[in-house]
Amino acid sequence: MSGGAATSSTARPAPVPVPARTTREDHRTEHLPFRAGDGRWLTMLHVENPSITPTRGPVLLVHGAGVRAEIFRPPIRRTLVDALLDDGFDVWMLNWRASIDLEPVAWTLDDAAVHDYPAAVALIRERTGADAVKAFVHCQGSTSFTMSAISGLLPDVSTIVTNAVSLHPVLPVGSRVKILGLAPTISRVSPVLSPKWGYKSEGPFSRMLRAGVTAVHGECRNPVCAMVSFTYGSGRPALWAHRNIDRATHDWITGEFAGAPMTFFLQMRECVRAGHLVPAGTAPGILPSLVAPPRTDARFAFIAGEDNRCFLPESQQRSFDHFERMAPGRHVLHRIPGYGHLDVVFGADAWRDVHPFIVDELRR
Secondary structure: OOOOOOOOOOOOOOOOOOOOOOOOOOOEEEEEEEEOOOOOEEEEEEEEOOOOOOOOOEEEEEOOOOOOHHHHOOOOOOOHHHHHHHOOOEEEEEEOOOOOOOOOOOOOHHHHHHHHHHHHHHHHHHHHOOOOEEEEEEHHHHHHHHHHHHOOOOOOEEEEEEEOOOOOOOOOHHHHHHHHHOHHHHHHHOOEEOHHHHOOOOOHHHHHHHHHHHHHOOOOOOHHHHHHHHHHOOOOOOOOOHHHOOHHHHHHHHHOOOOEEHHHHHHHHHHHHHOOOOOOOOOOOOOOOOOOOOOOOOEEEEEEEOOOOOOOOHHHHHHHHHHHHHOOOOOEEEEEOOOOOOHHHHOOOHHHHOHHHHHHHHHO
8 A cells, every 4th residue: 555545454418307206205305497508408406404504515416327316325234425415515416417317418538527617517516605615536536526626627526536547547358348348339229328227128139139148147136137137347236236225225226227329338447448548539638648647636545445346446446546646645545445436425325334425525
């Protein structure tokens, strides 16, 4: 572990989107449609506990690819949102252009970095009057948010807690083979790759792929769980350990995953080849070299599940080491044993094992 690391043993705008179903009825949720910088409609979910007055300022939660903001409110007894509300944070959950609650679009990380996050932060500051916003960002929400921050597009974000991957995507061998070898071929036959094909076919290719994936993923009977493992990682399963999630959550994920465009997978392919994020060139304002000195004063806290089979913990280790060289002692890394990719968020015991690290870093 490097010095300074803290480890735990440790096209045309779509119509205004319809508000999403919320998974937690004990929260008061305000749905706010707003436009990204390129005019595309996004939504912000402002979540409150009516019995608690926020005292710590706003925190923005940013989901990954092919899911939605509700990924932070699974059917478990205590969620990350509950932990943040109870600690006095003003919670804002973003549905950026990768959200399955929005009109599908062929996005890249650049598009989100340039158009979505600056608009989202501006909305929060306008609504709250806060001088600064803090953020918890996950997976491809993290890569694109990091890209935005490094490029100087988020000067009002003071703290970024990033889970799983940020600047350096490091994949298991099986995932590396898939994205380097299969992504170009798949892009010629389908514009998307979707775990939803586990229960809803969308043409012959989706049926063929589902049959092949379920044949080799016999670890459980949920075909979406199997398709998630093929789409986003290498493992049985890849994005969580079955031991860490309860039955209700395992059933719930069936409706929480849909497609991600091949435009994204092809960009990530180039990032994996380079060993760090590289711009796709689809939106202006991204630094040509994202490993140059970052144009942000934000403090980064890197979270890595030691068992992550989507992005290896080495991903966050390399990013921490990079930022540590730039500003020794400013940033921090937590490597969490016994956890992987998304069970960090919705594991049954994540409230005890992981969420305190996230809340504590956002307090600082």
